[in-house]
Amino acid sequence: MNGSHLVKISRRRGTKYTFTIKRNITIVRGDSGTGKTTLFDMVADYMRTGEQSGVSLQCDCPCVALTDYDWRNQLSSVHDSIVFVDEGLKEIHSDEFAHHVLYSSNYFVLISRADFPNLPYSVDEIYKIKTSGKYHSFVPVYQDRGNHRYAISRSAPKQDFSILLCEDSKSGFQFFKRHFADSELTCTSAMTNSAILGWLDQHLDDRVFVVADGAAFGCYADRVLKLQDIHRDTVTVCLPESFEWLLLSSGVISGLDVKTVLETPEAFVNSEKFKSWEDFFYKYLREITGDSVFHYDKDCISEAFCTGGNSAKVMALIACRNVR
Amino acid sequence: MLSVYFGDMPEAIYNTATYFKNSYRSSWITDPYAVSIIKDVDRSVVVSENVIESPVLGSISPLQLSGGVKTLLLMRFDRKHIFNASTCGDNCAKWILDMAKDRKLVVNLYHVMDFGREDFKIKVVNSGRIVHNMADLIHESIPYL
Numbered sequence: 001m002n003g004s005h006l007v008k009i010s011r012r013r014g015t016k017y018t019f020t021i022k023r024n025i026t027i028v029r030g031d032s033g034t035g036k037t038t039l040f041d042m043v044a045d046y047m048r049t050g051e052q053s054g055v056s057l058q059c060d061c062p063c064v065a066l067t068d069y070d071w072r073n074q075l076s077s078v079h080d081s082i083v084f085v086d087e088g089l090k091e092i093h094s095d096e097f098a099h100h101v102l103y104s105s106n107y108f109v110l111i112s113r114a115d116f117p118n119l120p121y122s123v124d125e126i127y128k129i130k131t132s133g134k135y136h137s138f139v140p141v142y143q144d145r146g147n148h149r150y151a152i153s154r155s156a157p158k159q160d161f162s163i164l165l166c167e168d169s170k171s172g173f174q175f176f177k178r179h180f181a182d183s184e185l186t187c188t189s190a191m192t193n194s195a196i197l198g199w200l201d202q203h204l205d206d207r208v209f210v211v212a213d214g215a216a217f218g219c220y221a222d223r224v225l226k227l228q229d230i231h232r233d234t235v236t237v238c239l240p241e242s243f244e245w246l247l248l249s250s251g252v253i254s255g256l257d258v259k260t261v262l263e264t265p266e267a268f269v270n271s272e273k274f275k276s277w278e279d280f281f282y283k284y285l286r287e288i289t290g291d292s293v294f295h296y297d298k299d300c301i302s303e304a305f306c307t308g309g310n311s312a313k314v315m316a317l318i319a320c321r322n323v324r
Numbered sequence: 325m326l327s328v329y330f331g332d333m334p335e336a337i338y339n340t341a342t343y344f345k346n347s348y349r350s351s352w353i354t355d356p357y358a359v360s361i362i363k364d365v366d367r368s369v370v371v372s373e374n375v376i377e378s379p380v381l382g383s384i385s386p387l388q389l390s391g392g393v394k395t396l397l398l399m400r401f402d403r404k405h406i407f408n409a410s411t412c413g414d415n416c417a418k419w420i421l422d423m424a425k426d427r428k429l430v431v432n433l434y435h436v437m438d439f440g441r442e443d444f445k446i447k448v449v450n451s452g453r454i455v456h457n458m459a460d461l462i463h464e465s466i467p468y469l
Binding site for chain 1: 332338339341342365366367368380381382388390391392393410411412413414415416434435436438458459462463465466469
């Protein structure tokens with residue numbers, strides 16, 4: 001499945017939810033008493049008896065509530081649907097469940113506060129429910145405070161950074177290392193996105209600018225951003241979709257449809273082919289750069305991206321104090 | 325004191341809503357402490373043992389309380405079991421700390437609940453260490469979540 005899907009669900013007693021789902025994995029969490037279970041129950045009621053349930057549901061694709069006792073059998077017969085999963089399903093944490101989610105034709109809405117290290121979900125697709133009377137909508141838990149810097153509280157870094165931390169040692173890290181070769185800023189790698197929290201925890205006295213792929217950082221966002229909030233004067237967390245997305249967004253590569261793809265990635269990212277938008281942008285960039293001087297290789301950054309003018313265009317997208 | 329166990333804990337009650345449905349007592353609902361929890365977390369008023377007035381849902385039964393409130397009530401009244409506190413939002417944290425003030429309370433967490441900026445005293449069962457603030461709690465959670 002691809003595209004964005006507007007869901008409007010209401011019931012005769014008056015509760016109404018309106019939200020849009022646009023990626024294969026969406027997380028809904030937040031305070032107790034905000035209506036998460038009510039939403040799930042309404043989808044489940046509609047699934048059982050349709051309009052006769054007293055629930056009205058409008059969406060351009062089927063919406064399904066996964067029942068905990070029969071989820072495997074249920075999933076085997078559900079395609080091109082939005083599947084709602086409540087936190088009561090313990091298997092939601094299992095590798096088997098993750099296997100069903102990845103490369104599925106379905107989009108999944110996971111109602112849970114737990115983190116799922118076996119699923120690559122976006123920091124932008126973690127929502128809480130905002131209530132205004134009987135009307136409910138989804139609002140992002142984590143805010144982009146400008147130039148892809150995410151933080152729980154509104155704050156601006158007060159000092160220059162001493163370290164730029166990347167999530168791995170591949171092309172992104174190579175790019176930043178070259179860009180800051182003559183600077184006092186040290187570029188280092190945590191080796192994986194899952195290791196960023198541990199790395200930060202060991203370097204709380206340093207002034208650190210973290211760059212990681214937001215498209216797959218959802219699982220780590222909660223604790224990393226809570227730690228950032230405690231050390232907001234020294235730690236900044238920058239989460240663009242992915243490094244490949246940065247290169248595409250910089251305008252360095254011209255292409256007829258690049259702008260269209262960047263404006264509405266959901267129209268192009270088929271959940272059966274790509275496990276995340278990060279996965280999509282990597283393959284898209286590799287495809288459109290082909291054998292040109294910008295030939296993209298995740299393991300080795302092309303020289304063309306690192307030249308002064310091009311490098312500066314990329315850095316302008318995440319510029320912050322001495323990271324520019 | 326509050327003790328937390330991070331990650332899968334087979335002996336803990338994971339699906340607290342189902343357990344609540346099959347085990348709660350009517351008398352729990354009108355207990356003054358429960359009335360305060362329901363008012364604070366769900367913004368709802370207890371009318372009787374079987375009726376609660378919700379500003380959003382209207383008159384509801386105890387089975388329609390939020391997952392967080394159900395788990396808090398289980399923690400309060402069922403002291404024989406350990407419950408999955410990741411069914412509780414951050415707005416339940418102060419109640420969990422309050423209940424643990426004068427007794428031992430062990431909860432299971434699949435995420436790091438925000439216990440606020442004030443100092444607290446929480447034992448992380450996985451490591452055996454006692455932490456006093458959120459930075460230390462996050463630090464202790466790293467190997468287990």
